[in-house]
Amino acid sequence: MAFTLVELLVVIAIIVILAALAFPITTSMIERGNSSKCMNNLKQIGGAITQYMLDNDGHLPYSSGPSYAGSGNSYTFSVWQAPLAYYLGIGQLSPSTRYTTMPSYDNPSAKHPFNCPSCKTSFRTYTANKYAMGFLPSGATSPYPRRKQLAFLRPTQLILITDSQTVDGQVTGNTMQFDDTNYQTIIGTRHKGKANALFADFHIEAIDRAAIDIDKNIKNK
Helix, strand or coil, X not given: CCCCHHHHHHHHHHHHHHHHHHHHHHHHHHHXXXXXXXXXXXXXXXXXXXXXXXXCCCECCCXXXXXXXXXXXXXXXXXXXXXHHHHHCCCEECCCXXXXXXXXXXXXXXXXXXXXXCCCCCCCCEEEEHHHHCECCECCECCEXXXXXXXXXXXXXXXEEEEECXXXXXXXXXXXXXXXXXXXXXXXXXXXXXXXXXXXXXXXXXXXXXXXXXXXXXXXX
């Protein structure tokens, strides 16, 4: 028997209502999956840092430093992703220049642990703690020297790497590193208002940037 117009409209209305109810659930499930993948990225990064430390007398890689350009690619000297890419198997370490060739920064389809799946338009979506990992502005002298994990007072509280803030999918600010003056604008909130973070003891958890204790979580005093 054929549907009447009223019955057809009722069926369509029910479908629309069910779809509206299912959409937030589906979105939430997708976000939970992305957050889990993000945490897995940080787990891989933590493993790479551990390997780096074994090869560098217990030192962590620098968070950032001067720019370098060569072979048609642009890097930042000693940026933490560069040496870790070698340990993660996504780049090749050049013995002559000691720089790493990594996937293009402007290629969102590149698969690598440096990109949170919740942000699909940027290459670098994680940021490093300048105080914990050091910063090399020029030469061998630096107000933030490269540090060893054993020197940390509270490794279970000290943030090493965390999500970067994004606006409309684009990473903002200096995403390579953060400190106590810019963590509110650099550390991201894309996972239900929180950021996934790798700590100095290599555990991973979601953090609320507004609740961060600067002395313990960033400066490690």
